[in-house]
Amino acid sequence: MVAEPVELAPWECESLLRSQVVGRVGLTTPDGPSVLPVNYSVVDGTIWMRTAPDSQLGRITAGTVVALEIDEFDHGRHRGWSVLARGPAAALTEPDVVAHLERVWPPRPWAWGDKPTYVGLRWATLTGLKLGAGWDPRHETEVRRTV
Amino acid sequence: MVAEPVELAPWECESLLRSQVVGRVGLTTPDGPSVLPVNYSVVDGTIWMRTAPDSQLGRITAGTVVALEIDEFDHGRHRGWSVLARGPAAALTEPDVVAHLERVWPPRPWAWGDKPTYVGLRWATLTGLKLGAGWDPRHETEVRRTV
Structure with missing residues (x-):
């Protein structure tokens, strides 16, 4: 039982993201290469992740290209489907921006630990695939953001 | 509701893998960095993935360090838990080895497409985390290999 990979439109990718x-x-x-789970949120067209300043993610040099992958498998x-966002990332330090982010939609880590560093990924490319035509991943995703 | 990250023992990581x-x-x-879903199997202490020769994975130079990440989230x-295997990878071309692999446990791609190239990842490091103590990811995983 194999299915044809079908490219997702950019707006579908952003909706899933x-x-x-x-x-x-x-x-x-x-x-x-390193691949590690992370909680994130999307605010103002940027992916935000919270981390510790001494983590791999927290230590990146501003402008380093970083990827965020999301997917679900049945x-x-x-x-299944998957989306890959990729672009330059940077740790956020300006108190005004942090305050705005915390008001609007801060990422909420599941993992305990001090995570005062916000890293923003402004995607330059956003691509995705689903396996098989005739279904909409957005209608079958387990997770939907609620306020 | 946040939980402490707990390191998984190497044998737990391998069991999950x-x-x-x-x-x-x-x-x-x-x-x-690129992060893309892939079907795989583990044979003889090596992770095997099937791909097209002209894919990103199929084009790697022998010895290139590649990562494979698996996880499940509740x-x-x-x-949740996650495991990261990392080590040198190489495309496999010897007909004897391919024949052995196809007899024993070939990776079965979900995605349609010609995938004649086998890439083997011999992990040098195998690390993992779970969130929260007092539970065993191996007892709660949705997927278990069956013959």
């Missing part, structure tokens, strides 16, 4: 709360951040490190039907 | 059928391959590309309980 805004519907989720956890993804995987992809980084290039001296030890090779193991019973061998079906 | 062997229980799953789909993960995300992390690569370093000229356009930055959105209701804000809980």
